[in-house]
């Protein structure tokens with residue numbers, strides 16, 4: 001059997017790469033490699049050699065110019081040494097090959113600012129949405145209930161019935177669209193795969209602090225129409241075991257944390273479709 005391979009990009013201020021790689025391995029990937037962005041730009045590590053790309057959380061470039069903005073420009077315009085090609089061509093090839101990309105928090109901000117999401121009509125390079133300063137004007141660090149959309153094409157949330165409970169920690173998580181038409185299309189095609197809700201996962205909410213940032217239509221996670229690209233503000237890699245839950249000493253909980261489901265689904269998809 002060929003190996004299922006995940007890559008986690010680090011450098012320039014990411015801080016969740018170890019946990020993301022651990023989540024990939026726990027979720028069932030045979031290998032999870034942490035690669036510095038410099039190794040990718042130097043041509044030492046190629047995205048082509050992997051099936052699942054993780055863009056992880058942190059403070060890329062210190063959030064200067066707005067979270068992930070500088071890295072978005074770097075990834076869109078930088079060349080790969082010795083190849084004569086731009087890094088963005090590796091990204092385009094990766095997506096065209098039917099592979100998976102998951103962006104978490106700063107990684108979601110990066111995907112949105114590169115234009116990879118919502119990825120309408122196979123266009124992964126036009127920015128149509130953003131993630132900006134929380135309505136409350138401050139960084140928030142809490143746990144949130146996320147209602148899943150059962151009709152969403154996302155391969156990451158397959159089999160999740162009602163919702164998931166995850167930690168969030170960000171200052172710029174307010175999701176906004178460039179126009180009512182973009183928001184309408186996101187809703188119509190069920191691309192808003194996760195929405196902030198109450199503990200019963202019954203309905204999306206704009207109420208603070210259940211919705212910690214004032215995101216439009218309470219959108220916390222978004223996928224592209226193929227369901228293979230997804231980004232979310234909360235951190236699935238930070239809840240893979242019950243001892244990471246804030247009430248683990250007081251509640252009866254399953255062994256595995258809710259976040260692990262996303263990585264399990266990714267590994268299963270790769271094994272079935274890509275190796």
Ligand SMILES: NC(=O)CC[C@H](N)C(=O)O
Pocket residue numbers: 056057058059060063067104105106107169170171172173
């Ligand atoms: N946890 C994170 O990835 C934070 C993302 C970004 N630095 C923000 O504060 O919005």
